[in-house]
Amino acid sequence: MMTLVESKAEFEITKRSMEDESEIKDAVFYNVTVPFVETFVLKNPGDFCISRTIDGAFYLSIVANKKDKKGGVRVVGIPGLIFARADTLAQLIYQLKHENMDILSGVLEEKLTMNRLLGPQVTAVHNILQTGKAVKVQRKLSQDTTSPIYIGEMKFSDEKIKEAVFEEIPGGGQNPTELKTFFEKLVNSKSLRGKNLPIRIPIGAIMNPPTLIYENNKLEVGCNLEDFLFFHQNRLDLTQRIK
Structure with a gap:
């Protein structure tokens, strides 16, 4: 019987500046569902990704600190980020990471960090x-x-x-x-x-x-x-x- 073997090794992620527009576009998951992202993409606290669902909505998904009461993945609709505005996705990600994390953590009542931007290549382990x-x-x-x-x-x-x-x-x-x-x-x-x-x-x-x-x-x-x-x-x- 053939079984699926999941690698126990950490994902090898290319370090991204999170400021370059082309890098952000390459990392977006298109035409997926939020449960798919939660199941097969995000893993460790600080992992995050951007996805555009089948319905055309953009979401930011972040893995919260497991030591907190809730833990798990937190999903935010990008149009709903009323405290953060930018002309491009790259500018928005930079702004959230460097200027608005305390606000986002407060809104979701979680300790959040944006450490690793994950793109479509990480699903190969599955x-x-x-x-x-x-x-x-x-x-x-x-x-x-x-x-x-x-x-x-x-x-x-x-x-x-x-x-x-x-x-x-x-x-x-x-x-x-x-x-x-x-x-x-x-x-x-x-x-x-x-x-x-x-x-x-x-x-x-x-x-x-x-x-x-x-x-x-x-x-x-x-x-x-x-x-x-x-x-x-x-x-x-x-x-x-x-x-």
Whole structure:
């Protein structure tokens, strides 16, 4: 059985000046969801990132100090930062980091710092790649051009080349509803691992075009989560039910 191996090493982050407009633009996550950022991007206190959601809203997400009462990730809508205004994202980030952190900490009632600006490259540790350029396609399983399914090989985060099933979402990410479902499946996959349920759980993804990566288990395919819950919810005991 092929399992996802998460690296225990710290993310290797290129030091950013956080003042250069091009660096800020390169670090923005586009067309994602906030739960995706919370699950696969941010890790340590002081980590932060900027994302633009599927609905077009910009958010600043920061990991709070774990020693505080709340801890965890704090998310702020950038248009809602009434105490900070700037002409560009780079200027806004610089202003928040050097001039307004005390105000932001007070508003959110957390001790916050902005130490490391994380960009899309950090998700590779979860086998979430930005493009499928590194995938070697072997054969197609579906001729449907709107939602291709194929078997291919890629190098996973444990440095091993493995065969997997790749399923591109319908419409190539142009449909907001399908894109939200794509991210929901990714986020749910992390909490479902290890529960020994007969369902297909993504072990990674490609962001462009949005594609879920599944284990190529030739003996047992499994069903998707929605079908499993529809047919078996009443048969699960309380420790197995998914809320």
